[in-house]
Amino acid sequence: MRHSTRCFTASKPAAPRDVTRSSFIRGVCYDEPNAYVLINLSGTWYHHCGVGSLTVAQFKAASSMGQYYNRVFRGHYDCRINPMPIY
Numbered sequence: 001m002r003h004s005t006r007c008f009t010a011s012k013p014a015a016p017r018d019v020t021r022s023s024f025i026r027g028v029c030y031d032e033p034n035a036y037v038l039i040n041l042s043g044t045w046y047h048h049c050g051v052g053s054l055t056v057a058q059f060k061a062a063s064s065m066g067q068y069y070n071r072v073f074r075g076h077y078d079c080r081i082n083p084m085p086i087y
Helices: 051-060 064-072
Strands: 005-008 025-031 037-043 043-050
Touching: 025 051, 025 064, 037 064, 051 064
Parallel strands: none
Antiparallel strands: 005 025, 025 037, 037 043
16 A cells, blocks of 8 residues: 655745755654654654644745744644544
């Protein structure tokens, strides 16, 4: 079975434009059908559950991924409250 998780690194923007990327955010993996995100913060992976595709698209496009993470993700999308996918 093929997984639908899409990963990208913070050092490589999705769109060909000049964007300052975060040294704090090292990578992101997103499983859209399960609304599940893994975010690598300075070498440690954190789980986020119940995250919509618009939030992930805005995160990827943010001029500061670190600021967006702190404002939108930190303290939200808790996998103890929102269901975590079973693979």
